[in-house]
Amino acid sequence: xxxxxxxxxxxxxxxxxxxxxxxxxxxxxxxxxxxxxxxxxxxxxxxxxxxxxxxxxxxxxxxxxxxxxxxxxxxxxxxxxxxxxxxxxxxxxxxxxxxxxxxxxxxxxxxxxxxxxxxxxxxxxxxxxxxxxxxxxxxxxxxxxxxxxxxxxxxxxxxxxxxxxxxxxxxxxxxxxxxxxxxxxxxxxxxxxxxxxxxxxxxxxxxxxxxxxxxxxxxxxxxxxxxxxxxxxxxxxxxxxxxxxxxxxxxxxxxxxxxxxxxxxxxxxxxxxxxxxxxxxxxxxxxxxxxxxxxxxxxxxxxxxxxxxxxxxxxxxxxxxxxxxxxxxxxxxxxxxxxxxxxxxxxxxxxxxxxxxxxxxxxxxxxxxxxxxxxxxxxxxxxxxxxxxxxxxxxxxxxxxxxxxxxxxxxxxxxxxxxxxxxxxxxxxxxxxxxxxxxxxxxxxxxxxxxxxxxxxxxxxxxxxxxxxxxx
Numbered sequence: 225x226x227x228x229x230x231x232x233x234x235x236x237x238x239x240x241x242x243x244x245x246x247x248x249x250x251x252x253x254x255x256x257x258x259x260x261x262x263x264x265x266x267x268x269x270x271x272x273x274x275x276x277x278x279x280x281x282x283x284x285x286x287x288x289x290x291x292x293x294x295x296x297x298x299x300x301x302x303x304x305x306x307x308x309x310x311x312x313x314x315x316x317x318x319x320x321x322x323x324x325x326x327x328x329x330x331x332x333x334x335x336x337x338x339x340x341x342x343x344x345x346x347x348x349x350x351x352x353x354x355x356x357x358x359x360x361x362x363x364x365x366x367x368x369x370x371x372x373x374x375x376x377x378x379x380x381x382x383x384x385x386x387x388x389x390x391x392x393x394x395x396x397x398x399x400x401x402x403x404x405x406x407x408x409x410x411x412x413x414x415x416x417x418x419x420x421x422x423x424x425x426x427x428x429x430x431x432x433x434x435x436x437x438x439x440x441x442x443x444x445x446x447x448x449x450x451x452x453x454x455x456x457x458x459x460x461x462x463x464x465x466x467x468x469x470x471x472x473x474x475x476x477x478x479x480x481x482x483x484x485x486x487x488x489x490x491x492x493x494x495x496x497x498x499x500x501x502x503x504x505x506x507x508x509x510x511x512x513x514x515x516x517x518x519x520x521x522x523x524x525x526x527x528x529x530x531x532x533x534x535x536x537x538x539x540x541x542x543x544x545x546x547x548x549x550x551x552x553x554x555x556x557x558x559x560x561x562x563x564x565x566x567x568x569x570x571x572x573x574x575x576x577x578x579x580x581x582x583x584x585x586x587x588x589x590x591x592x593x594x595x596x597x598x599x600x601x602x603x604x605x606x607x608x609x610x611x612x613x614x615x616x617x618x619x620x621x622x623x624x625x626x627x628x629x630x631x632x633x634x635x636x637x638x639x640x641x642x643x644x645x646x647x648x649x650x651x652x653x654x655x656x657x658x659x660x661x662x663x664x665x666x667x668x669x670x671x672x673x674x675x676x677x678x679x680x681x682x683x684x685x686x687x688x689x690x691x692x693x694x695x696x
Contacts, residue, residue: 233257234692237303237397237451244302247291251284251302258304258348262395268696269371269380271389273309273319275349280304283346299454301344307400308387309350310357310433311337320433321353321383323366323559324552335428335466336400336442336459343458348396352386355564357402357435358545359383360410360634361618365561369615372415373693374659378612381411387445388415394692398446398455402432404439405541406637409664412445412649413607416660418679418689419445420452422460423670424644426472430465436544438583439537439641448689449650449679453480456672479673484681485519487601487674495530496605496636504606507653507661511604511682518681525600528592530639536589537642539574539582546571563620590643594668601674603666607649608633611659640666648675651688660691 232254235243243249259277266272287302310320312330319325333341341347352370354362362370362385370385372378373393380389384401388411391399401408403421412419420443427442434440444455453475460475491497491512500508512522546553546568553560553568560568597603613629620626640647646667653661667675683689 231257233261233394235397236447238448238454240397241300241303241454244291245296251287251304252281254302255280255284255304255348258395261393264695265373265393265395268376269373269389269393270368271352271370271386271393271395272306273350273352273367273386274317276347280346280348287344287346296344298343298458300340300458303345303397304348305340305345305398306348306351306390306396307337308353308357308384308402310353310402311400312431312433313337313347316347317350318433319350321355321357321364321367324556326366330431332431334431335463336432339459340455351390351399354383354385354407355561356549357383357404357407357433358564358567360406360630360637362411363563363615363619369619371615372612374416375612376696377614377616378659379414379615379618381414381612383407384411384445388412388417388419391415391417391445391447392693398444398451401443401445402435403441403443403641404435405537405641406634408443408445409607409647409649409662410634410637413662414612414660416651416654416662416688416691416693417445417447418449418452418651419443419649419662420456420676421640421647422456422672423646425468426646426670426672427456427459428463428466428469430463434548436541436548438544439541441641449648449676449683452648453477453676453680456676460672473670476673480676481680482677483519484515484678487520487678488599489515489520489522490525490597490600490603491522492603492605493524493526495527499609500606501610501655503611503653503655504609504661508604508606508663511652511663514682514685515604515678518685520678523600525597525603527596528589533589533639533642534635536582536585537638539578540642541638542567542571543574543579586642586644590645590669593643593645601668601671602678605664605666606636607662607664608636611655611657611661636664640664645669646672646675648679650679650682651691652686653688654691660688
């Protein structure tokens with residue numbers, strides 16, 4: 225194990241699960257260590273919206289008692305987890321980062337959380353998020369802004385702000401996020417953790433807060449690719465409560481463990497490589513060299529116009545989000561933050577024809593993408609052109625450059641949601657100032673396990689993902 229058992233909070237999810245099963249670490253010891261670390265870090269980074277210490281410690285004692293009887297619930301037995309505050313747990317508050325749902329008690333449990341609990345995990349608390357998951361920075365006018373553990377003056381990225389910050393600071397080993405327009409991948413990049421957006425329809429969204437029903441995707445943020453694979457093994461597969469998962473294959477850990485030797489990796493000739501900060505460009509070049517050393521071949525790929533794909537995604541997201549919020553917008557407009565309310569009102573500007581045209585084009589756009597990449601297994605691209613910018617400069621009223629900055633850091637996100645393909649973000653370097661840099665491994669539809677296999681091999685020979693921030 226890479227971290228001593230004297231500091232269990234620093235163990236990865238995979239290490240933690242093994243240590244508990246082998247009785248080298250108790251669930252109570254781990255939970256106590258995490259709660260202590262949360263008490264220290266929370267005032268600095270605002271990653272949690274609430275912790276549930278008493279309930280978590282009781283669950284930990286129960287898990288230890290079950291293990292003593294020889295009863296192992298599953299691969300995550302006795303592991304405390306926390307998730308973005310949009311995943312419903314029956315009888316628990318799910319505020320969704322908003323004033324509108326402040327104090328709302330969920331009547332049922334989301335499928336993804338239920339499957340993690342069936343594997344033996346339990347709830348430590350709920351994590352910060354952008355209001356209704358509709359923001360890319362981590363700002364929140366009601367909860368206060370989440371802060372990047374590497375530099376608390378910088379953004380975490382959104383909307384899975386708390387998930388990325390908590391994992392980066394080792395307050396929890398892994399967390400569910402959601403990705404509708406980059407909300408797993410962008411925070412993973414900015415906070416230096418591993419984030420996985422599965423193929424659309426691979427994981428159930430049932431009883432998680434909806435934003436855009438044809439784009440929403442459930443996935444994990446964790447310290448390593450191995451950890452993401454462990455989560456995916458538990459949550460992937462069909463669910464009768466979510467029709468988009470019909471026919472979704474169960475997770476194939478054997479494929480996820482294959483060698484990347486012989487894989488063909490594509491590097492875009494434009495869009496994803498335009499106007500990169502030098503440190504980001506250097507991280508991409510270094511990663512490609514590592515992939516070649518692992519036995520993969522590198523080729524250039526000319527992708528279709530990604531600007532057009534992103535524009536279509538924006539229309540779909542805008543209309544579907546506004547539709548989901550229409551009743552509250554009519555009844556409680558004053559309870560929305562200014563930025564989210566403006567974005568929702570913008571969705572009213574699109575016609576039904578524009579929305580349906582954007583929706584109908586998804587099939588042809590994916591076909592064009594697959595034709596362009598040919599027999600390429602994985603496309604590698606930066607997650608963003610830059611490292612995390614400042615909180616102040618990207619806030620409402622942050623100056624004339626705020627909107628341009630936000631557009632610049634998010635432009636590599638939306639095409640992937642529109643196409644529905646799986647994407648893994650792995651830490652791949654750091655800037656001269658020490659801020660994390662992540663790269664996207666973009667796969668083919670339902671080629672999720674291939675991405676995991678490549679990411680695992682990459683992390684076996686690099687240590688970017690092992691960096692841990694120091695307390696500010």
